Amino acid sequence: MTYESELESADQRLSAVLAPNLVLLSALRETRNITRAAELLGIPQPTVSRRLAALAGAVGAPLTEPDGRGIRLTRVGTILADTAGRALPAIEAGARQAREEIEPDRGHVVLGFLHLLGRSLVPNLLRGFRARYPGVRFSLVQGSRQHILDQLTAGELDLALVAPVPDTLESIIIAEQDLPLSVPAGHRLAQRRRIRFAELADEPFVMLEHGYGVRQITDALCAEAGFEPKIVFEGQESDTVRGLVAAGFGVAVLPQFGSAIPAGVVEIPLSPKISRQICLTWRPGEHFTPAVRSFRDHVRAQA
Numbered sequence: 001m002t003y004e005s006e007l008e009s010a011d012q013r014l015s016a017v018l019a020p021n022l023v024l025l026s027a028l029r030e031t032r033n034i035t036r037a038a039e040l041l042g043i044p045q046p047t048v049s050r051r052l053a054a055l056a057g058a059v060g061a062p063l064t065e066p067d068g069r070g071i072r073l074t075r076v077g078t079i080l081a082d083t084a085g086r087a088l089p090a091i092e093a094g095a096r097q098a099r100e101e102i103e104p105d106r107g108h109v110v111l112g113f114l115h116l117l118g119r120s121l122v123p124n125l126l127r128g129f130r131a132r133y134p135g136v137r138f139s140l141v142q143g144s145r146q147h148i149l150d151q152l153t154a155g156e157l158d159l160a161l162v163a164p165v166p167d168t169l170e171s172i173i174i175a176e177q178d179l180p181l182s183v184p185a186g187h188r189l190a191q192r193r194r195i196r197f198a199e200l201a202d203e204p205f206v207m208l209e210h211g212y213g214v215r216q217i218t219d220a221l222c223a224e225a226g227f228e229p230k231i232v233f234e235g236q237e238s239d240t241v242r243g244l245v246a247a248g249f250g251v252a253v254l255p256q257f258g259s260a261i262p263a264g265v266v267e268i269p270l271s272p273k274i275s276r277q278i279c280l281t282w283r284p285g286e287h288f289t290p291a292v293r294s295f296r297d298h299v300r301a302q303a
Contacts, residue, residue, distance in 0.1 A: 021055050022084035024048065025063075025073075029081040033070040055080075105135045107291020112141040112148040113161035114213065116238045116255055117278065121175070122161065129298045136291045144236070146211035152283065158292045163213045163278040170286075171279040172296070174303040178256040179217065179274040180267040184248045187266070194271040201227040204250035206241050209234045217276060218253045 027037040034052070038045040056063045063077030073081055113122050118140075126138060141151065145162050152160045152169070165171050181200070183189050189199075207229070208215040222229045232250050235241045241252050246264030253274070261267055280299045282288075288296065 021051055022087055024051055024055075025077070025081040025084040028052075028064065028071070029073055029078075029085075031070075032067065032072055105133060105291075106137075107135075107289050107294075108137045108139070109292050109295050110139045110141065110156070110158045111160070111295075112143065112151055112157040114145060114148065114163065115142050115236075117161050118142060121278070125299055125302065128302070129295055132298075133291070133294060136295070144209070144211040145213040145216070149281075152281065155283070158286075158288070159280055159282050159296060161278065161280055163276045164217065165277050165279045166281055168284075169281045170284050171281040172300050172303055173277045173279045174299060175278040176275050177278055178269070179214065179253050179276055180256055180269050181251055182242060182245045182254045182265050182267055183251045184245055185264050185266055186248070187251070189251075189268060190266040192268050194269050196271050197221050197274075198225040198227075200251060201225065203230070204232045205229040206233045206235070206244045206250040206252045207231055208238065208241060209236055212236075213276065214238070214253060214255065217274070221253065221274065 023041060024037065027040045028034070031037045031040060034048050035045055038048045041048070052063060059076060059080070061076045062074055063080065064071040065074055111122070122140070130136065141148070141157060143151070148157070148160045148162055149166060149169075151157045161174075163177065165173060181189075181195060189195055205218075207218060218229070230250075233241075233244050235244065238254050242254055242257070242262060242265055244250070245252050245254075246262060253270075255276070256267060257265075280296065282296070
């Protein structure tokens with residue numbers, strides 16, 4: 001056997017001992033006390049001590065050292081505990097998928113969405129779904145389009161509601177939303193029935209920050225019209241931007257508010273009409289739990 005193969009074999013033996021003790025190392029890092037770690041795990045203290053000794057023997061170095069009335073991890077113990085910290089979320093996710101395969105009506109869906117969609121779209125989708133699956137739990141995450149897509153790509157979300165439609169993910173288009181120009185009620189353009197975007201070259205703009213889908217669309221419209229926008233304020237929520245428009249700070253491209261437009265704001269259709277598609281999206285090839293799959297199918301049926 002070569003030296004390299006001997007090392008590989010030793011690593012495999014250590015992994016076999018380490019894998020069942022990931023939770024133990026995590027508990028020791030958290031509690032810094034063998035007795036409290038045993039209580040946290042619900043096992044006898046002698047069992048914790050034996051497992052810790054066996055793991056130290058497999059490693060060939062102590063994993064803990066005295067620290068006052070408790071213990072602290074050695075550098076070797078810290079390295080292994082960090083490994084446990086990275087591995088446990090994947091194991092817990094697998095356990096969740098396995099459990100929900102057995103109990104699909106009591107699953108968990110982690111859904112990300114744009115701030116604005118929390119006003120009516122998300123509550124309406126959840127209301128209809130939970131009427132059929134009342135035992136399914138939801139964790140709701142809001143943010144900018146880029147923030148939500150980053151979390152989805154990292155595996156932190158099951159599904160996401162965003163706009164515009166991303167190019168590299170699988171999606172269902174569920175709605176189209178008009179994007180008129182919002183101006184202060186006393187603005188010189190407030191009485192216009194339609195407006196071309198090129199006419200706004202000299203106007204001050206209030207915009208959402210970079211990373212938001214509407215900002216991406218607005219920047220593209222400015223570039224197409226051949227001018228650099230004069231940005232006076234940037235915000236993180238459409239309602240804040242709309243409030244700044246009402247206060248007279250500038251104009252903004254925003255999703256159509258609905259029937260009761262806030263006081264002080266006038267919405268003017270752009271010519272040609274500008275709109276965006278809202279979609280439910282997920283990672284390509286994703287293996288859904290039954291609860292996530294059922295919610296995706298529910299949203300598809302509403303499209």
